[in-house]
Amino acid sequence: MYVTLEYYVTAIVCLITAFVIHRIYYKEKVKNQTSISISGIKWFGFAIFLWGFGALMNIILVQLVDIEKTNKIVIYLGVFISLTNSLSILLSLPSIEHQRERNIMVRLVQRFSEKEFVTLFSGVLLMIAFVFIVASYSNTEISNNFIWLIDIPISLIVAFALLNELSKAFANRAMKFMVVPCFLLFVLIVIAVTHRIIPQDKMLGYIDQEFWSLLGVITGVSFKFLFILLFSILLYSWKFLSEKELKQTELEILTTKKEELLNQNQKLVIANESHLDTITTLQRRLKENELKISSLEESTRIALSDRQKEVLGNLGICGSSKSYTEIAEAMNISLDGFQTHIYQIKKVLKISGADGKEQLITFAKTNELLKYASIQHKSTD
Template identity: 55%
Template sequence: MFVLVSNYITAIVCLVTAFVIQRIYVKEKNRSTNIKSVQGIQWFSLAIFSWGLGAFLNIVLISIFGFDNQHKIIVSLGVLFSLLNSLFILMSIPSIKHYEKRNLVIRIIERFSNKEVFMIFGGILLMIASVFLISFYGGNQENSSNNVIWLIDIPISLVVAFALLQELNKAFKNRGMQFMYLPTFILFVLIIIAVTHRIFPTENVQNWMNLNSWNTLGIVTALSFKFLFILLFTILLYSWKLLAEKEEQQSEFVKIKERKNKLEKDKETLLIANESHLDTIKHLKSEIQQQKKKYKKLKKSSKVELSDRQKEVLANLGVCGTKKSYTEIAEAMNISVDGFQAHIYQIKKALNVSGSGGKEQLITYAVNNDLLQFATIKCD
């Protein structure tokens, strides 16, 4: 019963998560000019999907066809989907962004095309099919045959787990998130426990541990590492997006700075070469001043950190600012007008917004910086 419940949980969580991540991949693919930079999101969704599909098939075979959870077909399907999961994880790891040396396994994988990697795993799956046929028609006991089948998957799973541990730690280090080392190590330990749990014959386990407790340990460990895996990759995906946005902003910052320096040099050259070009020099001075203001504004806005309450106020203004007054928005948020205007004042100060068009500037900023997701009111 516990096995069936765990299959239901795995199927629901993994299939829903895979669908959501696939939608994220499609959205990022349409937005990004570099498809390779977001390709790992798709492989990650397929890795999660393989877990969910395997659990769903187990539910069908156990509930509808009455198979035992230790039946050779179920075990063989488990090995198949475990290998597919390992393949998709390997394909997703090269997309984990960091600036340190890659793990040896990942460097080898990067030398092959996607087609070649699939061919290699296809050969491994062929070996599994051969072992399954031998164990099915042989005279070995059921558990012994199952253990032989799992022995093919375990080395691959351990290699993938170790490569994943190293790459995750390097990525989190580059993002200044060294506190994530512990969760990644726990993930590695859970994977080791989960994969090695499969090779111990149950008749030997009964000598030193209750069989129900042993089976519960395996199920809980398997569920735990799957959910932790999803959590870590979700955190990594979110931090990757923030890093990409920061790098894009820094790139724009550098371009503006280079442009400013070039304009200053052009101005000096023109002043020395020909005093008669006063109109041109005046134009360049004006352009330099505009670039300086843009440079200062971008430099200052890149350091802006709004509080959660300020993000909420700015988001609500972005949603309803063109249709409602400050008073109406404040009433919808159940706060006083003075409190709302105090927040607006602090936000304007933080964003260096002033002038008669301050409200429109705040609305534009909220829309351009994806702050509408923090809105708590609707504007009908």
């Protein structure tokens, strides 16, 4: 009964979740077709789909077709789906963004294109699986638990790589407390994997049969749900913090350049005061970097809503040739509503004076807000 409940819960939750994730993937793909993170959403969603598909196949084979769940065909199908799931997770790992050193498995995946890695992974495992199938299919003395040995090492390696990458990603986002659920996910996967390879009759002398079955169901469902939860949190943080992280990364690069220029400046002053022209040039570059850093620091502290970004984007494109009334009409909002947005934006940006409109246009162009524009400026000949 517990196993049947696990199949139904896993199939319903994972298939619905996979559908939602793939809807998110297609929407994000339209906005940015080259992003590695977008590809990661696809592979994470496919991994969750495989869990749901595997549970659905077990319901069909065991409940409807009335095949024993210990039948080798059912076991072979489960191993195949699990290996495909591991492949999907491996392909998704490079999309987990952080500034720390990559895990060795991620570096291995990054050496190949997606097509090359799928071919390599499938080729190696198909050869190993062929040997297992030939040896076990007609041999009744070989336990079904032995067949899972094809999948166990891969699952553990993937689980460790996932733990490593998730921990680094959350730490990079100042969410170090998420290391605990990441480690819990790893532990649950290890328990679920161990439960597969240990025959039930071997545990009857130590643990009650009902408790052993319940343990397998709880860990099997729990690690899938925790995986979905962690991915959702990671997706949320990527979705809403990616722009700020990009600016922060650029800020760090510019800060590093500033320090390098300061060191060069100091060495030149000490070495030869006659190189005044060189020193003047370096000082000018330092000043430019400081201004840019100041601008970036200010922009990272400014939190604009999507609607305010759209207003600024439209103003940046059309503001020089259109009035507020014309832009408001193009956006299908009232003039009062548009001016309210302008007032709130000026308040956030601390802009005042008669040239407020020009300042807003300059800010929109400088901070790359034109991409949020919802109307297009039609130039006149």
